[in-house]
Amino acid sequence: MLEDLFAKVKLRASYDKPADQKGKINIPENLMFKCPRCGKVEFMDAFLLGGKICPACGYHARLSAQERIEQVADNFTFKEYDKHMKSLNPIDFPGYAEKVAHLRRKTGLREAILTGECEIMGQPCALGVMDARFMMASMGSVVGEKVTRLFQRAEQEDLPVVLFTASGGARLQEGLISLMQMAKTSGAVGRHSRKGLLYVTVLTDPTTGGVTASFASLGDIIIAEPKVLVGFAGRRVIEGTIRQRLPEDFQSAEFAQQHGFVDMIVPRGELRRTLAQLIRLHTGKGGGPDENSVG
Amino acid sequence: MKTAWDNLQIIREKNRPTVRDYIPMIFRDFIELHGDRLYGDDAAILGGIGMAGDMPVTVLAQVKGRDLKENQASNFAMPHPEGYRKALRLAHQAEKFHRPVICFIDTPGAFCGVGAEERGQGEAIARNMMEFMELKTPVISIVLGEGGSGGALALGVCDELAMLENAIYSVISPRGAASILWKDASREKEAANILRITASDLVEFGVAETVIPEPVGGAHNDPQLMGKRISEYILATIPKYTKIPIAKLLENRYYKFRKIGVFTEQKGVNPL
Numbered sequence: 001m002l003e004d005l006f007a008k009v010k011l012r013a014s015y016d017k018p019a020d021q022k023g024k025i026n027i028p029e030n031l032m033f034k035c036p037r038c039g040k041v042e043f044m045d046a047f048l049l050g051g052k053i054c055p056a057c058g059y060h061a062r063l064s065a066q067e068r069i070e071q072v073a074d075n076f077t078f079k080e081y082d083k084h085m086k087s088l089n090p091i092d093f094p095g096y097a098e099k100v101a102h103l104r105r106k107t108g109l110r111e112a113i114l115t116g117e118c119e120i121m122g123q124p125c126a127l128g129v130m131d132a133r134f135m136m137a138s139m140g141s142v143v144g145e146k147v148t149r150l151f152q153r154a155e156q157e158d159l160p161v162v163l164f165t166a167s168g169g170a171r172l173q174e175g176l177i178s179l180m181q182m183a184k185t186s187g188a189v190g191r192h193s194r195k196g197l198l199y200v201t202v203l204t205d206p207t208t209g210g211v212t213a214s215f216a217s218l219g220d221i222i223i224a225e226p227k228v229l230v231g232f233a234g235r236r237v238i239e240g241t242i243r244q245r246l247p248e249d250f251q252s253a254e255f256a257q258q259h260g261f262v263d264m265i266v267p268r269g270e271l272r273r274t275l276a277q278l279i280r281l282h283t284g285k286g287g288g289p290d291e292n293s294v295g
Numbered sequence: 296m297k298t299a300w301d302n303l304q305i306i307r308e309k310n311r312p313t314v315r316d317y318i319p320m321i322f323r324d325f326i327e328l329h330g331d332r333l334y335g336d337d338a339a340i341l342g343g344i345g346m347a348g349d350m351p352v353t354v355l356a357q358v359k360g361r362d363l364k365e366n367q368a369s370n371f372a373m374p375h376p377e378g379y380r381k382a383l384r385l386a387h388q389a390e391k392f393h394r395p396v397i398c399f400i401d402t403p404g405a406f407c408g409v410g411a412e413e414r415g416q417g418e419a420i421a422r423n424m425m426e427f428m429e430l431k432t433p434v435i436s437i438v439l440g441e442g443g444s445g446g447a448l449a450l451g452v453c454d455e456l457a458m459l460e461n462a463i464y465s466v467i468s469p470r471g472a473a474s475i476l477w478k479d480a481s482r483e484k485e486a487a488n489i490l491r492i493t494a495s496d497l498v499e500f501g502v503a504e505t506v507i508p509e510p511v512g513g514a515h516n517d518p519q520l521m522g523k524r525i526s527e528y529i530l531a532t533i534p535k536y537t538k539i540p541i542a543k544l545l546e547n548r549y550y551k552f553r554k555i556g557v558f559t560e561q562k563g564v565n566p567l
């Protein structure tokens with residue numbers, strides 16, 4: 001049934017022209033939603049009521065970290081870690097400080113990730129959620145340190161880690177210090193793993209670059225939301241190298257799954273249940289078989 | 296004073312020696328090994344075994360070519376996932392036979408292409424970093440010229456990082472940075488000089504431990520002398536790490552990376 005749905009979507013996608021080849025239409029920003037995947041314009045109400053999912057193609061649009069936590073964690077269970085951590089400007093990069101200050105005001109976030117612990121349908125876990133509104137959730141010192149501490153704490157407290165990834169990659173404004181966060185976070189994942197603890201990655205839109213090439217690809221179980229962008233290199237970079245346009249579904253969650261890099265694609269409405277079920281399967285705590293089945 | 300841009304000019308010298316030049320100067324009885332046992336053999340990454348002094352070691356390296364033909368064969372040292380997986384296979388082999396691993400880094404970055412995406416470039420790099428972090432044998436990495444981003448770091452999780460004097464190591468190529476920041480790749484020089492990518496920058500950040508001096512004007516002016524200095528460095532450095540008990544070695548390796556990061560946790564103060 002689910003497969004049928006995807007087949008239809010694929011069929012439809014192949015008839016549609018890519019978004020940027022269509023004539024520019026003036027879209028009233030708050031009334032209409034224009035899907036970055038399929039290019040269709042839909043009523044904003046339909047998009048929002050469906051949980052920020054494109055009514056035409058099922059693309060799962062970006063959520064803020066706060067929205068995500070509200071959807072996934074049991075009410076009032078989220079306790080934030082390291083909430084005062086803020087970036088500095090280690091290589092005195094021009095304009096970086098201003099950019100970060102502006103984004104803090106605009107988003108109310110201090111950085112591109114929220115970490116903490118919570119319960120998901122009664123299952124305790126450590127939770128990290130990246131927020132693409134903050135410099136495309138690029139990984140600098142703060143993201144690297146918060147992810148590392150999340151795994152460290154989970155290791156100490158015997159907790160599974162659930163991490164919602166989204167990122168444009170390493171944060172170039174912090175130079176090589178950003179790059180080294182890839183090694184640091186991968187090392188922290190390894191230590192948590194060696195203790196026999198579960199790590200579930202949920203790839204959300206867009207997961208790319210240095211985050212794909214570090215903790216996002218290291219989950220014991222890797223989930224992706226439908227139609228999201230998952231890849232290493234930028235699409236334009238690759239198109240520039242091969243001098244041809246890439247198919248629409250290139251670097252989609254479905255593409256990644258087809259090539260063996262994603263365990264399952266789970267629609268937003270089923271995420272909570274799936275995560276709780278996975279944690280239960282690894283801790284053997286609570287719940288009878290029927291109560292837990294996804295359907 | 297020499298700037299990052301000056302370094303870049305030197306490492307782009309046509310005659311700058313590559314790892315293929317250095318290997319016979321540094322290792323005896325070198326034998327090259329091939330393939331990742333999963334998909335193929337990536338010529339952008341070389342792997343093999345040789346003697347460093349009286350110690351067998353595993354050598355892993357990104358391979359720049361000395362001319363266009365060689366560069367085409369080795370894809371300009373831009374590895375595919377199978378290259379990183381070959382490196383990981385040989386690293387595990389080194390662990391099994393208790394051989395130290397010597398990595399030579401010299402790459403513009405991991406290859407960006409359709410096949411690389413299909414075969415999981417991100418996963419390959421991530422897994423290398425995680426597994427090298429726990430590899431139960433000493434790992435020494437040396438940046439010969441260009442340390443390009445995650446594609447370099449996949450051979451850069453090590454106990455000690457050395458840089459040749461003019462080598463650079465960067466989160467993004469200066470050209471790439473210029474085109475992202477100012478939509479103008481020609482402002483490469485400006486980008487190079489603000490990104491802090493030189494050997495001395497990296498020592499200052501605690502990322503690199505050692506700078507290996509180059510002959511006057513750059514390694515291309517005296518490849519033999521450069522080879523001798525790299526060899527001396529390797530011979531002097533291996534015993535420092537083979538002496539350390541494995542558990543301690545891995546703890547130190549993790550903390551070498553664990554400590555990197557610049558941030559504040561002060562409440563209520565806006566540091567920026």
Ligand SMILES: [Zn+2]
Pocket residue numbers: 035036037038039040054055056057058059
């Ligand atoms: Zn759509």
